[in-house]
Structure formats: C-alpha cells, structure tokens
Amino acid sequence: MELVIAAAIGVLSASGVWLILRPRTYQLVIGLALLSYAVNLFIFSMGRLRVNAPPVLDGSGPVDVTAYIDPVPQALVLTAIVISFATTALFLVVLIVSRGISGTDHVDGREG
Amino acid sequence: MVQPAHLVVAPILIPLVAGTLMLFFDERERRLKTALSFVSILALISTATALLLIVHRGGQAAGLVYLVGNWPAPIAINLVADRLAAVMLVLTALLALPAMIFSTQRWEKLGPHFHTLFQFLLVGLNGAFLTGDLFNLFVFFEVMLAASYGLVLHGGGALRIRGGLNYIVVNLVASLIFLIGIAMVFSAAGSLNMAEIALRAETMHGFAEPALHVGLAMLGLAFLIKAGMWPLGLWLVPAYSAAAGPVAAIFAILSKVGVYALLRLALLVPNDGIAFGALVIFIGGVATLVFASIGILASQSLKRAGGYFLLMSSGTLLAAFGMSQSTVTAGALFYMVSSTLAVGAFFLVVELIEREQDAASSVLAVTMEAYGDGEEESEEDGAEVGRIMPGAVAILGIGFCLLAMVLIGLPPLPGFIAKFAILTALLGPDAAVPAATNFMRGTLAVLLIASGLVSLVALSRAGIRVFWAPVEPFLPRITVTETAPILYLLGLLVALVLAAGPAMTLLLATADDLHHQVRYLDAVLGAERVPPFAGAHP
Numbered sequence A: 001m002e003l004v005i006a007a008a009i010g011v012l013s014a015s016g017v018w019l020i021l022r023p024r025t026y027q028l029v030i031g032l033a034l035l036s037y038a039v040n041l042f043i044f045s046m047g048r049l050r051v052n053a054p055p056v057l058d059g060s061g062p063v064d065v066t067a068y069i070d071p072v073p074q075a076l077v078l079t080a081i082v083i084s085f086a087t088t089a090l091f092l093v094v095l096i097v098s099r100g101i102s103g104t105d106h107v108d109g110r111e112g
Numbered sequence B: 001m002v003q004p005a006h007l008v009v010a011p012i013l014i015p016l017v018a019g020t021l022m023l024f025f026d027e028r029e030r031r032l033k034t035a036l037s038f039v040s041i042l043a044l045i046s047t048a049t050a051l052l053l054i055v056h057r058g059g060q061a062a063g064l065v066y067l068v069g070n071w072p073a074p075i076a077i078n079l080v081a082d083r084l085a086a087v088m089l090v091l092t093a094l095l096a097l098p099a100m101i102f103s104t105q106r107w108e109k110l111g112p113h114f115h116t117l118f119q120f121l122l123v124g125l126n127g128a129f130l131t132g133d134l135f136n137l138f139v140f141f142e143v144m145l146a147a148s149y150g151l152v153l154h155g156g157g158a159l160r161i162r163g164g165l166n167y168i169v170v171n172l173v174a175s176l177i178f179l180i181g182i183a184m185v186f187s188a189a190g191s192l193n194m195a196e197i198a199l200r201a202e203t204m205h206g207f208a209e210p211a212l213h214v215g216l217a218m219l220g221l222a223f224l225i226k227a228g229m230w231p232l233g234l235w236l237v238p239a240y241s242a243a244a245g246p247v248a249a250i251f252a253i254l255s256k257v258g259v260y261a262l263l264r265l266a267l268l269v270p271n272d273g274i275a276f277g278a279l280v281i282f283i284g285g286v287a288t289l290v291f292a293s294i295g296i297l298a299s300q301s302l303k304r305a306g307g308y309f310l311l312m313s314s315g316t317l318l319a320a321f322g323m324s325q326s327t328v329t330a331g332a333l334f335y336m337v338s339s340t341l342a343v344g345a346f347f348l349v350v351e352l353i354e355r356e357q358d359a360a361s362s363v364l365a366v367t368m369e370a371y372g373d374g375e376e377e378s379e380e381d382g383a384e385v386g387r388i389m390p391g392a393v394a395i396l397g398i399g400f401c402l403l404a405m406v407l408i409g410l411p412p413l414p415g416f417i418a419k420f421a422i423l424t425a426l427l428g429p430d431a432a433v434p435a436a437t438n439f440m441r442g443t444l445a446v447l448l449i450a451s452g453l454v455s456l457v458a459l460s461r462a463g464i465r466v467f468w469a470p471v472e473p474f475l476p477r478i479t480v481t482e483t484a485p486i487l488y489l490l491g492l493l494v495a496l497v498l499a500a501g502p503a504m505t506l507l508l509a510t511a512d513d514l515h516h517q518v519r520y521l522d523a524v525l526g527a528e529r530v531p532p533f534a535g536a537h538p
Helices: A002-020 A025-045 A072-102 B004-022 B030-057 B083-103 B114-130 B134-152 B158-189 B194-202 B208-227 B236-242 B245-251 B254-268 B278-298 B302-321 B326-355 B358-370 B374-384 B392-408 B414-427 B435-468 B480-498 B500-515 B517-525
Strands: B063-067 B078-082
Touching (some): A025 A072, A072 B134, B004 B063, B004 B078, B004 B114, B030 B078, B030 B114, B030 B500, B078 B114, B078 B517, B083 B254, B083 B326, B083 B480, B114 B134, B134 B158, B134 B254, B158 B194, B158 B236, B194 B208, B194 B254, B194 B517, B208 B254, B208 B302, B236 B245, B236 B302, B245 B302, B254 B302, B254 B500, B254 B517, B278 B302, B278 B435, B302 B326, B302 B435, B326 B392, B392 B480, B414 B435, B414 B480, B414 B500, B500 B517
Antiparallel strands (some): B063 B078
16 A cells, blocks of 8 residues: 555656646646646655554544554645635636736746 | 734734625625725734834733633644734735735726735735744635735736646645645644744754754745745746736735745745755745846846846845845845835836736736726726826836835845845954855845846836836826825835834844744743733623
C-alpha cells in the first residue's frame, strides 16, 4: 500500500511538473491540477497510512487512541482541496481572458 | 469588560466585515464603498496602533495571544500579536490608506469590486501577520493571494494580463510547495502550532529531525518565492510594473509578508543561536541585491525601476536577516518600514509621471477600450470632480526628490538612518564579532553602500529626463486626491525621522524578542483562557 501511494504521488507530480513547463495554457491548468492531487495525497499520507482506522471518535465508551488515525491531515486535505480548486477556477478565468485579448493560448501572450 | 486579547482578532474582522458589506451594493454605489473602505482602514490604523502600544508598553511576556474558540493553549488555533506582528499591522494599515485614497480618482472606476478585493487583501495580510498556526498562515496567504490576483489584473489590458498570468502561475506553484512543507513539518513535529513545533524541535532525534528540516526548507522556498529572492523572484517585476499605481503601492507590503514569515519561522528553530538556513538566506539576499541593482540601472521605465527597488529592499532585508544578529535585524526592520513606505509612495508618484508618457497611456487606452464607456466618463470626471492642483510639476518634483533620497539612503531621511543602523551593527566596535563572519559583514556593508550609489545614478538620470530635459513640455494634470496620499506618505517618512529614537528602541526590542524565541514560546504556550462573560451563563 505504501508503495502504491508513493508511486501514485511520484507519477502525478512528475507529470504535473512536466506539464507546467509546457508553453500552452491548457497544459498548464492540467499540470497544476495534477500537482495539487499529488500534494493532497502527500498531505493525506503524512498522517501515516492505516487500514480500517476511523479518524472521528464515535463517542461510545472509553477511547483507545491507537484504534484511530490522526484526523488532522484529513482536515488539512479538505481545506487544501477547496483552496486549490478555487484558485484553479480563478486561474481558468484569467486564461480565457488572456486567450480572448491576445488571440493565442501561449503563456507569453504571443507565439514563438 | 473586554479583555485586551480580544483586540487581537479585530484587524482580521474589520476588513472582513467591511469587504463583505460592500458585496451587497453594486458598482453604482461607489461613494458608499469608498466611505466604508475609508472607515475600515481608519479603524485598522487605530486598532493596530493600540495593539502596538499595549504590546510594547504593557507587562505582557512577548505579546498578546488570542485563543480562537477559547480552547486551551496548545490545542487552540491561536492568533499572536507580538511586537513584530504589531509593527507589521501598523505598517500595513498606514500604507493602505494612501493607496485606497489614490485609487478613488481613477482606478476604482476601471473595473468591478476594487474596494472589496482591497479589503480582502488586508484580511489576508493582517491574518498572515497575526497567526501563530502554520496551516492558518497558509490559509491567510491564499486569501491574500486570491485578492491580489484580482487586483493585479484590475483595469485589464494585454500587458497586465501577461504579467498577471506569470504572477498567478508562480504563486500557485509556491502554494503547493507551501503545502508540502506544512505536511512534512506536521509529520515530523506532530503539530501545526509554531510555538509547539519550536518546542518539540529542541528534543527531536532520529528520523524526525531531518524530516523537519526538509519541511522547513520547503516552507522557506515558498516564502522566498513570495519575497522575490533571486532567482525565484523573476516574476515580480513584470507583474508589479504592469499593475495599477495604487495596487502596486499596496503590493509593496506583499513581498514583505514572505520576509516576515521567513524571519518568524527561521528564528523559531535556531541552531546554536543561528537562524535556520541563515547562510542560504544571506547568499540569496546578496544575489537579489546585486540583481536588483543591475535591474535598476537597466530599467527604461520608472515603474520597472520601482519593481526593482522592491527587490532591492527584499534583498537587503534577507541579507541582513541572514547575519542572525539581533542589532542587525533591528536596523533591517527600520529599513523595512522606511523602504516599504518609500516604494509605495514611489509607485504613486511614478503613476502620475508616466501617465502622460507613451507606454503608460497606451496601456490605459486599451483599458478604456475594453471597458467601453470608461473613456468619456473619466474625461468628464477629470474636469468636474477632481480639482487640478496648481504647481503640479513642483510638487511631483519635490516628492520624487525626497523619495529618491530615502531610496538611496541620503541623510536626513529615514533611508539613511536605516542603513546607518545596519552598518553600525555590522562594523561597529561594540558588535560581538565572531571572526568567521567577517567576510559576510564586509560583503553586506560594501553592497549596501554600492546599491545606494547605483540608485543615485539611476534616479538622477530619471529625474533629469523627466523634470529637467523633457522632449515634450511636461504638464501633468494631477488632482488633490492624488497628491494628498503622496504628501501623507512623505509626511510619514519625515515623522519617522523625527521619531527615530523611539522607533529604534521599539525595533531593537522587537529584534531582541525574535532572537530569544523562548519569550515567544512562553507567551504562546502559557496563554490563559479567557473567562466567560458574566452574561453568557444565566
């Protein structure tokens, strides 16, 4: 499981970095999205990987902390997802405006 | 009875409420929005000053702590107003006022929601200065950046969008790096509270320690991108020089947020009294200083030069903080205050000068076209509303001259006092000098003076070209609302000279607190919960 998560993060961020370095704005957006997925998975895995361990206390009986997984990274991931989602949406608007004004989807606003 | 700790949350709430209220009115209610904005910034100035006085004069440990939700100390997300945070709050509020007033003449009409975005920018800035929690720092950074994305594009135009596009991409990537850093620090230290991280770092061993250091290095990278360190700051000049004048003026404090966060975090996890990554910060600062000096010499337009002055101030600050010496830090903080105000005013002056010239007016023409009826409207407004100042050239010329003196570091203005304070701390007889740092001291001293000389050359050339030997007759049409902010900033700079003694005492105490991080830890981790109000439990 560790290997799968690590490989997923690696592949996602490698693809993301490659796409960000491309000159087209569409590739840029996809690259940023992939990178943010990689970062979200990374934050998630920083709470240690456990199977069948809930993050939220169920409130019945005495609490055995070892049966639960750290809830903080999961809360962080939620916030990070929302923020990167919002900023990407904002960025898309800017890209569309840039496309409309410059007539090209090159990141420099001109071909070549 | 209101506890003084409640005052800490006010600098975040005031602009948040003001900005939200503005969303209820559409663009026709421009006067109302301006008034709201004005009231909010005045309230910010008074709360920030009150906080500064309480923290500086009061017997509190290192600062006031506000525990959000009144949870006990290490668990609660906390807001901490220590001396540094209070100084930054005051600086932000003082700079926001002229930028906002300046915008009312022309810029606020060139696009929707200018004042709302401006208020949210202040929310993010104040929050980033106050928070004592790493993840909240990220959230407030994002609030600030989201608002700044809107503001940098305010007014539209091809040039602005091209500069803004790079700005947004670089900062989005920086945010992702920021998140990676937070995750690594959390996994190593098991906490996001900065004070608790610092406490646990002292006793850390095994695999956790390198993990923490890698995490902190990632965070540092994100902050340095924001501070504009060479080579991470190449996005800054195109974006800032394309932004509208008042926006660029308030952005003068934006890059200082990166420097602030770096200073706070690096000094919380010191190694033998030396800040974390001090050598890297020093080298980066020196490189930035050199790069900015060359950039200033090479700039054709004054607005680009303004961007490079901002980089120069970042570079000086980073290099000085890299020395990890309390008195040098104090001098650098004084430099930060004076250079932020000066660069802000410089952007405003340049806006007025370059408006008449080709490059800037062509940008404006595109903007007017994009907004259709904007052109006629602003023409009329210029004639009706704005009272044209007499003696415009004289006022602009004197303003330019005084600002040049601050930026170069000529006496008697605060730029000189700041550089003098740094140089005294570096080379003075009573400095506790470890011989190993002699080379660093020498390099920084020489560069400080050389950068002043470079600024002198560039600004004299620009001044002669604009005011003494213009190709066409130079008769700017400027109004009272545009001149007053510049005069106000110049007044602040003069006041800073007159009050240099108390200001320096304050900043020395600030730097001393920073270099004794135990005080911060005591204040934050020992924070008392606020008792519930009498009426709350009947």
